[in-house]
Amino acid sequence: MDYQVSSPRASSPSPAPRSQSPIAWGDEQQPGSPTTASALPTIPQQSSPEYRQEFSRSVGENERHPKGKRKRTAAKDKAILEAAYNANPKPDKAARLDIVKRVSLNEKEVQIWFQNRRQNDRRKSRPLSPQELAALRYGGMQILSSDPAPYNASFSSDITTTSPVQPVSHPEQEPTSPAQPDRPVSQAGEEAEPIAEVPREAREWEEPQENAKELATPKPRPAHDQSSALSQSFSASVGYLSNRWNAGNSFTTPVNAGRDEPFSWVTPMMQPITVSPNPSYSLESFSSSCPPAFAAGSILPPPSTQSSRFRISMSLEGKAEVVASVISPPRPIAAPPTPDMLQSLRSIRRPNLQRSHSASPIVTLPPISVLTNSLTNHSPLPPRLTRGRSRDVHAWQFACDAENREDALTAQAKNESNGSAIAAISLLRSTSSTGGSPLQQQSSSAKRNATVSKATPRPGMAKKAKLGRASSSVARMQSALGLSEKVNFSNQQGVSTPSEKVKVYAQHSPSGHDSDKENWSPDEDGNPRTPYYSHAQSISGMSTTGRRPLPSSATRSEKDYRKHPRRTPGNNRVGLNDRANTAPVKGWGHRRDKRAAQESVLEIFEDDEAENRSPASSRAALDDEVERFMRGNVSPSKKSDVDAVAGLLSLSQGNWR
DNA sequence: GAGCTAACCTATTCACGAC
DNA sequence: GTCGTGAATAGGTTAGCTC
Numbered sequence: 067m068d069y070q071v072s073s074p075r076a077s078s079p080s081p082a083p084r085s086q087s088p089i090a091w092g093d094e095q096q097p098g099s100p101t102t103a104s105a106l107p108t109i110p111q112q113s114s115p116e117y118r119q120e121f122s123r124s125v126g127e128n129e130r131h132p133k134g135k136r137k138r139t140a141a142k143d144k145a146i147l148e149a150a151y152n153a154n155p156k157p158d159k160a161a162r163l164d165i166v167k168r169v170s171l172n173e174k175e176v177q178i179w180f181q182n183r184r185q186n187d188r189r190k191s192r193p194l195s196p197q198e199l200a201a202l203r204y205g206g207m208q209i210l211s212s213d214p215a216p217y218n219a220s221f222s223s224d225i226t227t228t229s230p231v232q233p234v235s236h237p238e239q240e241p242t243s244p245a246q247p248d249r250p251v252s253q254a255g256e257e258a259e260p261i262a263e264v265p266r267e268a269r270e271w272e273e274p275q276e277n278a279k280e281l282a283t284p285k286p287r288p289a290h291d292q293s294s295a296l297s298q299s300f301s302a303s304v305g306y307l308s309n310r311w312n313a314g315n316s317f318t319t320p321v322n323a324g325r326d327e328p329f330s331w332v333t334p335m336m337q338p339i340t341v342s343p344n345p346s347y348s349l350e351s352f353s354s355s356c357p358p359a360f361a362a363g364s365i366l367p368p369p370s371t372q373s374s375r376f377r378i379s380m381s382l383e384g385k386a387e388v389v390a391s392v393i394s395p396p397r398p399i400a401a402p403p404t405p406d407m408l409q410s411l412r413s414i415r416r417p418n419l420q421r422s423h424s425a426s427p428i429v430t431l432p433p434i435s436v437l438t439n440s441l442t443n444h445s446p447l448p449p450r451l452t453r454g455r456s457r458d459v460h461a462w463q464f465a466c467d468a469e470n471r472e473d474a475l476t477a478q479a480k481n482e483s484n485g486s487a488i489a490a491i492s493l494l495r496s497t498s499s500t501g502g503s504p505l506q507q508q509s510s511s512a513k514r515n516a517t518v519s520k521a522t523p524r525p526g527m528a529k530k531a532k533l534g535r536a537s538s539s540v541a542r543m544q545s546a547l548g549l550s551e552k553v554n555f556s557n558q559q560g561v562s563t564p565s566e567k568v569k570v571y572a573q574h575s576p577s578g579h580d581s582d583k584e585n586w587s588p589d590e591d592g593n594p595r596t597p598y599y600s601h602a603q604s605i606s607g608m609s610t611t612g613r614r615p616l617p618s619s620a621t622r623s624e625k626d627y628r629k630h631p632r633r634t635p636g637n638n639r640v641g642l643n644d645r646a647n648t649a650p651v652k653g654w655g656h657r658r659d660k661r662a663a664q665e666s667v668l669e670i671f672e673d674d675e676a677e678n679r680s681p682a683s684s685r686a687a688l689d690d691e692v693e694r695f696m697r698g699n700v701s702p703s704k705k706s707d708v709d710a711v712a713g714l715l716s717l718s719q720g721n722w723r
Numbered sequence: 724g725a726g727c728t729a730a731c732c733t734a735t736t737c738a739c740g741a742c
Numbered sequence: 743g744t745c746g747t748g749a750a751t752a753g754g755t756t757a758g759c760t761c
Contacts, residue, residue, distance in 0.1 A: 137749080138738095138739070138740090138748075138749080139748080139749080156730090156731085158730095159729090159730095175749085175750090177730090178749070178750060178751090179748090179749080181731080181732085181750095182748065182749065182750080183748095184731090184732090185732080185733075185734090186747090186748080188732095188733090
């Protein structure tokens with residue numbers, strides 16, 4: 067069915083003469099029509115690209131194209147494909163066949179087109195490379211990369227900068243196609259809040275939701291798509307903007323900046339920045355979403371009531387600063403929804419659902435308040451969790467890449483800001499016990515960033531440094547889940563481990579440095595609430611404090627069921643994205659063994675101290691442990707940890723310079 | 724458990740078209 | 743000639759199934 071072609075590279079590096087081309091283009095229309103290049107009609111030179119494409123299309127279908135001549139997808143076909151892609155980026159075989167009927171491409175070509183299309187999306191959604199981040203961090207707001215990541219134009223709507231640096235328009239966005247209803251389009255001319263083009267990165271966040279919708283109603287597109295796109299555009303742009311903003315500006319957010327009045331500060335380049343008092347895009351949008359990963363000088367507001375009064379912040383120069391914590395003022399109340407919106411909300415909103423409040427300040431999260439505000443203000447959609455886990459490996463890989471951002475001070479500051487001394491100790495333990503962060507991975511090696519990752523190939527990667535799959539959550543969990551994470555895990559679970567072996571199902575530790583901590587919704591005590599999705603728990607029997615399965619995982623799995631009828635949901639791995647978690651794991655043998663390992667529980671040997679404890683006794687024991695730890699009554703192996711913590715505490719007490 | 728198939732991914736090459 | 747885009751390939755991984 068497909069044209070028979072040998073690899074151009076394998077056959078000959080130089081283009082062969084046309085008449086010798088073995089490629090049969092469109093041979094499924096006319097199988098075995100041996101035409102040569104000499105038989106090809108000549109494309110008129112004075113013709114528009116569309117005409118030339120159409121010409122090539124009409125000619126190429128039934129002719130053998132010479133080697134190296136690649137047919138371009140016709141405009142009409144491209145429109146159809148784009149529409150199909152927007153409806154379903156991953157069409158199954160039936161959908162592909164349906165598309166094949168509508169376009170003048172064969173199934174293989176359609177499949178490749180979708181594959182390339184997805185790759186293109188991911189490529190565009192890739193995060194900043196470490197080099198770019200470094201350039202931004204030390205070069206102010208200047209974009210030094212040759213392949214600059216976009217700055218969202220909506221940035222300028224809420225932040226009035228008097229600096230000469232202007233928001234950079236997105237140079238990579240494709241021209242808006244009429245067949246792309248969900249392609250983020252600037253609403254600046256229509257809405258009070260200008261919404262610029264949202265990079266694909268932001269859209270990636272939405273993709274699982276879209277897939278979920280498709281599963282629920284396998285229709286091409288829901289009716290509310292437009293409004294959804296609007297809200298998505300807004301919310302996505304905020305999250306994306308936060309990343310970009312924080313990535314490029316490592317400054318300490320003024321803690322006393324009010325929400326209702328503009329405030330200003332000075333960027334590292336001594337460029338004054340003024341933030342307008344836009345309630346939907348308030349300071350919290352920046353501060354709460356400002357990850358230490360990208361803005362070392364910014365420490366998130368402590369989500370826990372047990373947080374300390376002081377937090378350690380690191381200035382741009384890398385100096386430790388002790389910042390007095392200021393209790394965050396209450397979040398601005400969203401504008402009351404209209405009756406229509408309430409109606410739609412009531413019809414869809416599920417009871418007892420709570421919007422996830424970032425349980426960890428480590429991960430860059432889109433400001434929930436902004437999300438809710440945007441949903442409330444702009445969309446009649448229910449306040450769904452529009453932020454699933456991005457399937458973009460690069461994004462999360464970098465977000466989890468402790469090597470890029472972590473140091474002792476920031477780590478301590480984060481934990482301390484979280485009000486958890488145990489977490490701080492645990493973190494230090496983990497780093498000391500494992501010899502490094504389990505999250506130390508290679509950064510993104512997207513095409514244009516490939517040199518970065520290639521520069522530091524990991525051991526064992528003979529050919530090239532692979533992506534973060536090799537260090538998926540499961541892998542990290544198996545390989546590097548140390549005492550620290552166990553402590554964190556039990557701490558966040560709020561329950562003790564009844565036995566020596568802590569059974570951890572294929573769920574990931576919420577504190578396992580996974581970047582999807584936005585899925586956790588801690589309660590007032592810092593304990594995670596029942597996650598939004600309880601599917602995983604219902605299947606695995608895990609406690610209700612388990613991590614909510616990633617939307618993409620369930621989506622992908624169910625999509626696979628649709629794609630592969632032979633694949634039964636019964637074999638679905640709970641909480642594991644079949645792609646994102648397809649990491650080769652050390653110590654895992656055959657793939658079936660891997661699968662078995664994933665399906666089976668993971669055994670973690672807990673300290674004796676953690677045995678047979680009730681929740682209360684567990685907490686007491688932990689407190690005792692902390693006390694003993696702080697008193698220095700620890701084993702020699704933990705002495706370094708004591709020193710580190712003591713140093714940090716010394717810093718927090720003012721001896722930081 | 725091995726082999727096969729299908730699907731997906733990333734990385735890469737290279738033709739094509741615009742400038 | 744340069745550069746960006748898109749079509750296509752290569753290599754790798756997974757799941758599901760069969761034997």
